Amino acid sequence: MSEAISVTGDSVLRLARGVKMRQDDVRQRTVLLAPERTVALDETGIAILSRLNGEASLDTIAAGLARSYNAPHSVILKDATTFLQDLADRRFLEAVT
Amino acid sequence: MSETGHQGQGGDTIDPPMAMLAELTHRCPLACPYCSNPLQLKQAKDELSTEQWIDVFDQAAKMGVLHLHLSGGEPASRRDLVELTQAASERDLYTNLITSGVGLTEQRMNSLDDAGLDHVQLSLQGADAQSADVVGGYKGGFERKMHVAEWTNSCGIPLTVNAVCHRRNMDDLDTMIDLAVTLQARRLEIATVQFNGWAVRNRAQLMPTSEQVAATTAKVEAVRERLKGVLVIDYVPADHFATYPKACMGGWGRIGINVDPTGLVLPCHAAETIPSLTFDNVKDKALPDIWYRGDAFNAFRGTEWMQEPCRSCERKHIDFGGCRCQAMAVAGDAAATDPVCAKSPLRDELRANAIAASAGDDTQPFVYRGRETVSS
Numbered sequence: 001m002s003e004a005i006s007v008t009g010d011s012v013l014r015l016a017r018g019v020k021m022r023q024d025d026v027r028q029r030t031v032l033l034a035p036e037r038t039v040a041l042d043e044t045g046i047a048i049l050s051r052l053n054g055e056a057s058l059d060t061i062a063a064g065l066a067r068s069y070n071a072p073h074s075v076i077l078k079d080a081t082t083f084l085q086d087l088a089d090r091r092f093l094e095a096v097t
Numbered sequence: 098m099s100e101t102g103h104q105g106q107g108g109d110t111i112d113p114p115m116a117m118l119a120e121l122t123h124r125c126p127l128a129c130p131y132c133s134n135p136l137q138l139k140q141a142k143d144e145l146s147t148e149q150w151i152d153v154f155d156q157a158a159k160m161g162v163l164h165l166h167l168s169g170g171e172p173a174s175r176r177d178l179v180e181l182t183q184a185a186s187e188r189d190l191y192t193n194l195i196t197s198g199v200g201l202t203e204q205r206m207n208s209l210d211d212a213g214l215d216h217v218q219l220s221l222q223g224a225d226a227q228s229a230d231v232v233g234g235y236k237g238g239f240e241r242k243m244h245v246a247e248w249t250n251s252c253g254i255p256l257t258v259n260a261v262c263h264r265r266n267m268d269d270l271d272t273m274i275d276l277a278v279t280l281q282a283r284r285l286e287i288a289t290v291q292f293n294g295w296a297v298r299n300r301a302q303l304m305p306t307s308e309q310v311a312a313t314t315a316k317v318e319a320v321r322e323r324l325k326g327v328l329v330i331d332y333v334p335a336d337h338f339a340t341y342p343k344a345c346m347g348g349w350g351r352i353g354i355n356v357d358p359t360g361l362v363l364p365c366h367a368a369e370t371i372p373s374l375t376f377d378n379v380k381d382k383a384l385p386d387i388w389y390r391g392d393a394f395n396a397f398r399g400t401e402w403m404q405e406p407c408r409s410c411e412r413k414h415i416d417f418g419g420c421r422c423q424a425m426a427v428a429g430d431a432a433a434t435d436p437v438c439a440k441s442p443l444r445d446e447l448r449a450n451a452i453a454a455s456a457g458d459d460t461q462p463f464v465y466r467g468r469e470t471v472s473s
């Protein structure tokens with residue numbers, strides 16, 4: 001049985017197999033495709049997911065985003081954790097250990 | 098840029114479809130008593146060719162379809178399944194194989210993996226070989242499914258287990274859930290049997306009791322919480338005991354487009370039960386033309402076609418008046434309010450009939466498609 005993922009700053013994550021981020025040209029947006037699901041992504045979602053490479057910890061990613069967007073690290077980390085925990089609960093993510 | 102921003106009747110814009118159900122073939126080695134395919138199956142000789150299907154996928158991708166469900170019958174009965182999957186995947190469609198597992202081998206699964214298959218949805222007819230093979234009407238089917246799950250996992254392809262539940266297996270739900278977890282499924286779909294197609298013939302054998310429906314709904318809630326992050330459960334409750342109907346297909350001509358084995362394009366896979374509709378074929382017309390301008394798609398699109406009580410109902414943009422095929426079957430009028438709705442004058446009768454059917458004899462054998470003899 002697979003383990004449920006609890007997302008923290010230390011988590012190293014990547015999109016699970018069968019979960020794909022792609023451009024939806026017809027509707028001019030970016031979507032996340034997963035079994036029987038389509039999630040339209042906003043700019044923040046795209047920024048977080050495109051950095052989930054299975055190597056960097058979430059904390060490192062949040063630090064990078066804080067610099068690029070000139071926003072407080074703690075706020076970004078908190079928002080990213082909530083966003084990713086929701087995706088993890090839907091089994092869209094894989095934890096790299 | 099493909100066609101977008103089409104104006105429909107009443108000035109609403111028609112959005113492009115999100116998902117296509119490609120019924121590659123009606124051939125199937127199983128004979129599930131609840132099969133939703135039409136009573137009159139399409140013949141193998143009339144099926145679209147490989148090139149024709151690929152052209153359909155190409156048009157679908159260009160017009161904005163994101164998800165492609167490769168279904169049937171049993172899609173593995175098509176010898177070109179790998180080629181079709183590859184072509185769909187090259188067009189960036191998210192490919193989902195909806196299979197009974199029969200007709201797949203380890204080698205074929207590996208080829209599907211190489212072809213870019215994104216997801217496998219495996220049907221289970223019961224929680225053990227004994228009961229599952231009786232329901233599927235195919236000996237050895239259950240064992241094959243166990244292997245298919247294993248091969249899917251070793252390829253790394255996400256697996257959904259699909260369980261149709263009905264009176265005869267609803268009490269085994271716990272075992273089904275445990276099995277889905279053991280098989281490392283990411284998702285479990287529990288769909289209560291729907292009475293269209295062949296399922297109508299087995300209504301008395303399959304109709305769940307209202308107690309079973311209530312227990313199942315409560316169980317699903319609890320298990321969702323317990324298995325959060327481990328198994329995602331999608332549940333389609335029995336609408337015969339609901340207050341309001343389901344938004345069938347998420348609304349007619351709104352999200353989904355079906356192509357039958359012969360290339361007929363349908364707004365819902367049971368749409369052929371509505372005699373007033375005429376359907377276009379991909380052999381004669383371009384797919385966008387059929388979706389945006391086809392008579393069958395425009396017949397029940399939006400809300401303009403509605404009668405009372407739907408017309409003035411505040412839920413009309415939520416459930417779109419429910420299922421047109423059920424309205425046809427029960428009310429004899431495809432534009433009527435879905436008879437499962439509390440506001441339908443036919444609802445009490447429908448519920449009384451459902452309760453009567455659910456009191457059927459549990460030893461009564463199923464009626465199998467294409468088989469003269471029945472077994473229990």
Ligand code: SF4
Nearest residue numbers: 125127128129132170
């Ligand atoms: S419901 Fe059963 S018989 Fe019908 S197509 Fe599916 S697997 Fe085959």
Ligand code: SF4
Nearest residue numbers: 407410412413418438
């Ligand atoms: S009256 Fe029509 S729109 Fe209103 S809830 Fe019933 S089916 Fe839906």
